[in-house]
Amino acid sequence: MHMSELVDMPWFCFTPSTACNIKCSYCSQSDVRTNTISTDLLQDKTLLEFISYIPPTHLFISGGEPLILPGMREFVNFASGYGHKISFDTNLCIPVKKLEDYLSYWSAESMCYWNISHHLVCDIKLEYIMERVALLQERGISNFVKYVGVPEMLPQIKQNMIKLMDKGIGAAVTIIYGNWLGKRMPGDYTIEESVELLDMVTLNTFGLQLFDGVLSKGLSCRAGQDYIFYNMKANDEVIPCCHGSQFPININKTFFATGDRSRTNCGIGNCLGDVMLTFNINGVMNEADRFDALCAGKSKFLGAESVVKFINEEIIQKGYELKNYGKFLEVEKFLAGKGIRNARKHTITEKKEGNMKITRRIELESINAFNRYSDWQNLYMDQNTGRLIPDTEIWSGGQRIIRINALGCKGNDPETGIPIVGFFGDSATFGASFSEDSWSRHLNIRGCQPLNAAVEGYNLDAILARYRELSQRVNFACVVAYTGWHNIIYNETGEKYWKAKLEEFAGDHVLAFCTLATCLTEECRVKGLDSLICTDSPRNDYANYFEYNLDSLNKRYFNFWCNIEPTLENITKIVDGVQRYNDFLRRFCSERGHVLIDLHSYMLPSSYENIPEDFYDVCHPRPSVYQKIGRYIGSAIEEPLKDFLQKRTDKFFIETVNPVSSPEAFGITGKDVVPVGNCDRDYEDLRKNIYPLW
Numbered sequence: 001m002h003m004s005e006l007v008d009m010p011w012f013c014f015t016p017s018t019a020c021n022i023k024c025s026y027c028s029q030s031d032v033r034t035n036t037i038s039t040d041l042l043q044d045k046t047l048l049e050f051i052s053y054i055p056p057t058h059l060f061i062s063g064g065e066p067l068i069l070p071g072m073r074e075f076v077n078f079a080s081g082y083g084h085k086i087s088f089d090t091n092l093c094i095p096v097k098k099l100e101d102y103l104s105y106w107s108a109e110s111m112c113y114w115n116i117s118h119h120l121v122c123d124i125k126l127e128y129i130m131e132r133v134a135l136l137q138e139r140g141i142s143n144f145v146k147y148v149g150v151p152e153m154l155p156q157i158k159q160n161m162i163k164l165m166d167k168g169i170g171a172a173v174t175i176i177y178g179n180w181l182g183k184r185m186p187g188d189y190t191i192e193e194s195v196e197l198l199d200m201v202t203l204n205t206f207g208l209q210l211f212d213g214v215l216s217k218g219l220s221c222r223a224g225q226d227y228i229f230y231n232m233k234a235n236d237e238v239i240p241c242c243h244g245s246q247f248p249i250n251i252n253k254t255f256f257a258t259g260d261r262s263r264t265n266c267g268i269g270n271c272l273g274d275v276m277l278t279f280n281i282n283g284v285m286n287e288a289d290r291f292d293a294l295c296a297g298k299s300k301f302l303g304a305e306s307v308v309k310f311i312n313e314e315i316i317q318k319g320y321e322l323k324n325y326g327k328f329l330e331v332e333k334f335l336a337g338k339g340i341r342n343a344r345k346h347t348i349t350e351k352k353e354g355n356m357k358i359t360r361r362i363e364l365e366s367i368n369a370f371n372r373y374s375d376w377q378n379l380y381m382d383q384n385t386g387r388l389i390p391d392t393e394i395w396s397g398g399q400r401i402i403r404i405n406a407l408g409c410k411g412n413d414p415e416t417g418i419p420i421v422g423f424f425g426d427s428a429t430f431g432a433s434f435s436e437d438s439w440s441r442h443l444n445i446r447g448c449q450p451l452n453a454a455v456e457g458y459n460l461d462a463i464l465a466r467y468r469e470l471s472q473r474v475n476f477a478c479v480v481a482y483t484g485w486h487n488i489i490y491n492e493t494g495e496k497y498w499k500a501k502l503e504e505f506a507g508d509h510v511l512a513f514c515t516l517a518t519c520l521t522e523e524c525r526v527k528g529l530d531s532l533i534c535t536d537s538p539r540n541d542y543a544n545y546f547e548y549n550l551d552s553l554n555k556r557y558f559n560f561w562c563n564i565e566p567t568l569e570n571i572t573k574i575v576d577g578v579q580r581y582n583d584f585l586r587r588f589c590s591e592r593g594h595v596l597i598d599l600h601s602y603m604l605p606s607s608y609e610n611i612p613e614d615f616y617d618v619c620h621p622r623p624s625v626y627q628k629i630g631r632y633i634g635s636a637i638e639e640p641l642k643d644f645l646q647k648r649t650d651k652f653f654i655e656t657v658n659p660v661s662s663p664e665a666f667g668i669t670g671k672d673v674v675p676v677g678n679c680d681r682d683y684e685d686l687r688k689n690i691y692p693l694w
Helices: 005-009 045-053 072-080 096-105 126-138 151-166 191-198 204-211 288-295 304-316 323-339 373-379 462-470 495-503 544-555 568-592 599-601 623-646
Strands: 011-012 058-063 084-091 111-119 142-148 168-173 179-180 184-185 229-232 345-351 356-366 390-395 398-406 419-424 451-452 477-483 511-514 595-597
Touching: 005 111, 005 288, 005 477, 045 072, 072 084, 072 096, 096 126, 111 126, 126 142, 126 151, 142 151, 142 288, 151 168, 168 204, 168 288, 179 345, 191 204, 191 304, 191 323, 204 304, 204 323, 304 323, 304 398, 323 398, 398 511, 419 462, 462 477, 462 495, 477 623, 495 568, 511 568, 511 623, 595 623, 599 623
Parallel strands: 011 058, 011 229, 058 084, 084 111, 111 142, 142 168, 356 390, 419 451, 419 477, 477 511, 511 595
Antiparallel strands: 179 184, 345 356, 390 398
C-alpha cells in the first residue's frame, strides 16, 4: 500500500509484551523489559472483540520484540480478516524458518510496513539482517532498516546504510534518547556529531528529534482520538502517543468508542516528531511520500542542510517552536560558518519561476574573505536606495543563507489569506544578516504569519517610509514597530518629532510599539564596560562587522556599539537616550491605547556580570534569544489581535499581497530614499561609518 494512505487511517499502536530477545544498552523500554514471554494479551477476549468491531485501522505492533511471541501468527491473521493493516517495529532477530512460516501464513496485502532496527551495539551482523529482509522483499512487503545514532558508531552506520541502499533496501538513522555512556542524549551530542548524524538522515522528521522535537502544549493533534498507544509499559494503560506515558486516557473517550476524529489539544509539552509529523498526526506537516520512498528502498541521504531548511520553513516559519532551539542554532551556525566564513567570490544567476517571477540567486565560494561589511551587504541591498533587493537568495555549499522575498523583506513570501503581522525596525529587528533568523520568525500565534520588514541602519523616517510602502501592498492585521537607536542621541531626537512620526503608523490594524532594549544597566554609568568587552575585531574598524558578527556567535564576542569608544560619557548618553525614549513611549501608548511591548524591562540583565549573556553589543540581542523575544512579543499582541480578527470578515485577508513580477515592479528608485536627518542637538553624529551605504 502507498504510505500516504496511512495519513487518513486511524492508528492503534500496542505492545503485546515487553519481552525481548536482545538487550540494548540504550533501550527506551529498559525499565519494563522482561525475559518472560506471555501470550495473555494476544489471546485476550476484550482485545480481540475490540479488534473485531473497530473500522479498518492501522495496527502498529511493537515491543519488546513482537515476533517472538506465541500467538502472533494467529493474531495477525485474525486482525487482517477485519480489514486492518499491520506494521511491525522489530529487530528481526528470529530464525529464518520462523520468519518464512509467518510470511507463508500472512497475506502480504495485509502488511503495511516493517520498521527493522539493526542494533550494532549487540553485535548483530548486517548480513544477518539482509538475509531476512530479502524474504520480505520477495513477498513485496514494504520495509526499512533503522539505526540508532550511537556517536561512536556513526561511520559504521553510514557504511551499512550505503550497502543497504545499494541493494535497494531503505535505510534510516535516528537519535539516542536518554542516557548514554554518562551523557544525556540528544543534548550531549557534540556539534560535530550532530552534523554528522544529520548528514545521514533520510527523513527530515528523524533529524528534528535531535532538537527534542516541537513544543506542543496546546497543539491540535489526533493523538488521544484516532491515534492511541496501548500497553506500552505493560500496565494495560491507554496513552495518546509513545511519549505520553504520564498522561493516560480513557479509551471510551477516544474515536474508537465515540467515532469523533476531531483533534484535541496536546497536554504533553513537546512532540518528538517521527510518526506524528511523518503522517500528519499533529497537523503540522507530513513526509508520507518520502516515507513511501524509504519503504520502497529508494531512500537517500538528505543532509544537515535539508533538515535545517525543513525546520526553518516547515516548523519555525509556521509558528511552531523547537524545545532545544539553542542546539538548532549551534548546528545552523556551524553549517553557515563552514560555507561562508571565507567566501567572497560569487556568481549571480536569475531563475525564472513560471511566466513572471525571477529569482536572483547568488552562489558564494568558500575562498577569500569579505574585506568590508558593505561588500557582504551589497549582495542583498541596493546601495543607491538603501532598499533590500526583492527576490534575492544567497547560497553557499548547498545551504541558503538568506532570502529577500518579492516584497523586499527578509524571509519567504507570505501566504495568501493568512493574517500578517508586520515587524518594522532597524538591524536589531532585521536579525543576523548571515542567517535566515530573526525574532519575528518566532511569532507563536497560530493562524497568523510574520513579515520581517526591517532594514539595517534605518532611522525613524526610513522605518515609517517602509511602513507606508508596504501598507499599500499588504493588509496588515498587526504592526509591531521597534524604532531603533538612530533617533535617540542623534538625528531628530525630540518628543514632538517622535510623537508625530509614531502617530503615522496608525491604521486599520492592531498597533504595538516596543521599548528599546539594551544590556546597559545603571551600574555601567560608573563601572563602564571595559572589563566585559571581548573581541579581536578593532572597534575603530567597523568594516569587519560581517566577520565579527559571524564569529561572535561561536566565540561569544561582546563589543560596545559600532566604532564608538566605550567611555563613561558615551555610555551615559546612550542610557539617558534610551530611558528618555522609553518613558515617552510608555506615556504615548497609554494615551493612544496602543499595545506596549516592554522589551527593555524584559531583556535587562539581572546583574552587571550577565550583561553579555543575551547581547553581542549593547543594542543587538544574540540570535540565541530570538525565540525568547518572539514568544514574548506574541504573548503581548495575541489577545488584541484575536479580538481584532474576530471583527473581520473571512474575505478581509484574501489576496493581501499585490503580486510583483520583478524587482522593478516594486518601484525602487533613487528618489524614494529618505535622507538621514542631522542631529538637532550638540551631540556628535555617532552614526558615521556605521553603515557604509550612507
